[in-house]
Amino acid sequence: MKNNIYAVIDVETTGGGISGNRLTEICIVLLDGNEVTDKYTSLINPEKIIPHQITSLTGIDNEMVADAPKFHEVADYIDNFIRGAVFVAHNVNFDYNVLRNEFRALGKDFKRKKLCTVRLSRKLIPGLFSYSLGKLCSSINIPLENRHRAEGDTDATVILLQKLLKLDEGGKVITSFLHPHSKNATLPPHIPAEQINDLPEDPGIYLFKDRQHKIIYAGKAKNIKKRVLSHFYDKKSKEYHLGQETSYIDFETTGSELIALLLESDYIRKHYPKHNRAQKKPTRTYQIINYINQRGIIQLALGQTSKIEDSVYTFYSRARAQEMLEKLCEDFNLCPKYCTLQSNVKSCSHYRIKNCKGICTGVEAVDDYNKKVKKAILSLSTEKETYIIKERGREPGEQSFVLIKGGRYQGYGFVEPDAQICSFEEYEPYLKLQEPTFHTHQIINSYLNKKGMGNVVKREESTMA
Structure with missing residues (x-):
């Protein structure tokens, strides 16, 4: 492979993460050294509906791609068009993985050397406020027209790459980027070293897949590459068997550990990977219920149900539900007896909650007390905020x-x-x-x-x- 031949690429997609992201548009510009030699651009029929939010961002709708070629119709042409070239993109892992997955769906292997203009810019043009394509182009006076369309973004990335090539005298930085040094590891037999080198050192999720591309393990990490390698360093039997069964590794960066945790949980729930511990959920939940007793007093109590409610205010343990009931009792000057915190007593005598106004002894009027209970009940519903x-x-x-x-x-x-x-x-x-x-x-x-x-x-x- 000649390192001075570059294929600058940008793709637009349907969105949908690792498993559902399909191509809607692609643009490729070939450079020999610093000179543009050829260009290919085309809409692609993704064979699925383009969501409204994606159309709002890119302007590409279902009607526009209806008569466009499907990927399998142009796959060989694209493969040959960029053969022998370094795959270049702004945030290269996204574009590379979309294209690799399209080829993979056709049963074809797709491997290229990669160069990321985001990371290259950080190295050669340090100190900028942002390295997103829009902000970067604005900072160094690169024209960027037709934003979020493949051709517009590719044309801007070509100019960026040309500037970076001039800044990298002798090509030492780019050469080092094309031959990255990574930790040595004894890799499982079916995983190419390139897949490990492709892993980012960012927060996100990673998926281990078998030969049939079935997910056998889903994990989250603050540093995806470091966490994946740790599986292969671990000599435990379960880690060994996981490595022996893994043929492919996919990933999705999230930036946020919170989103990584939520995504990991979603993949485990949907795919039941054989090497993940099963997610257990409680068989009982608790609710604060209310009813009117014989004295006409609105009484609060804990109710148990087998229905799993998904609200973030559902109580999944009796202790947590009781804690909230005690808080309501304190905050709204309610009676522990009529909050079912005490039973078989004529008047309340709670060891800690002492602010009852006398409903249990007949001092406080029922109507006045019930008004406080209604406010307490309302506070529960208003806590379910957006x-x-x-x-x-x-x-x-x-x-x-x-x-x-x-x-x-x-x-x-x-x-x-x-x-x-x-x-x-x-x-x-x-x-x-x-x-x-x-x-x-x-x-x-x-x-x-x-x-x-x-x-x-x-x-x-x-x-x-």
């Missing part, structure tokens, strides 16, 4: 987020660096819907307990960006 947890994205300037609506986990998304978010609703086009479960509830609650509310933005807050 809010966003904001985290860092996959690259500088990008923002990731997790959406909770009415107390229920909705999904996650990534907001590009150039986007201007001025209202809560403007996050939703970037949202990738996910199913709430007991485990997502646990993950989000654990995050909030550990991190607090510093990254949380509630719907009623006016400034979102």
Whole structure:
């Protein structure tokens, strides 16, 4: 392979993560050294519906691709067009993996040397505020037209690469990028070393797959490459068998450990990988219920149910439910006896809660007491808020987020660096819907307990960006 032949590539896709991302457009520009020699660009029929939020971002809709060639119709041409060239892209792993997966779906192997203009720019043009394509082009005066279309982004990346080639006198930096040094490891027999070299050192999830591309293990990591290698360094029997059965490794960067945890849980729930520990969920949940007793007093109690509710305020342990009931009793000056915290007593005598106003002894009027109970019940429903947890994205300037609506986990998304978010609703086009479960509830609650509310933005807050 000649290292001075480059194929600068940008792809547009349907979105959908590792398993569902299909090509909708591709542009390739060939360079011999610093000179452009050829160009190929085409819409691609993804053979699936393009989501509305993707159309809003790229402008590519289902009608535009209806008569475009399907990938299998142009695969051989693309393969030959870039044969012998270094695969170059801005954030190269995304474009490379999309194209590799398209070839893989056809039963074809796709391997190329890769060069990332994001990482190369950080090395050769240090100190910039952002290395997203839009911000980078603005910083160094590269024209960028027709943003988020393959040809427009590729043309800008070509100019960027030409500038970088001139900055790298003698080509020492680029040569080092094309021959990366990685830790030595005894790799399982079916995994090419290139797949290990391709792994990023970023937060995200990784998937071990067998020869039939079936997921046999899903994991999350702060550093994907380091975590994957740790499986192969581990000499335990289960790790050995995992390595022996693995033929492919896929990954998805998230920028956020929270999203990595949520994605890991989702893959385990959907695919039941044989080497993952089964996710157990409780067989009982607890609710705070209310009823009117013989005196006309609204009484609170704990109710047990076998129905698993997915709200982040569902109680999955009796202790947690009792703790909330005690808090309501304290905060609203309720009676421990009528909150079922004491039984078989004529009047309350709780060891800790001492603020009862006398409903149990006839001092407080029933109507006055019931008004307080209704406020306590209302407080439970208003706690089920709609809010966003904001985290860092996959690259500088990008923002990731997790959406909770009415107390229920909705999904996650990534907001590009150039986007201007001025209202809560403007996050939703970037949202990738996910199913709430007991485990997502646990993950989000654990995050909030550990991190607090510093990254949380509630719907009623006016400034979102």
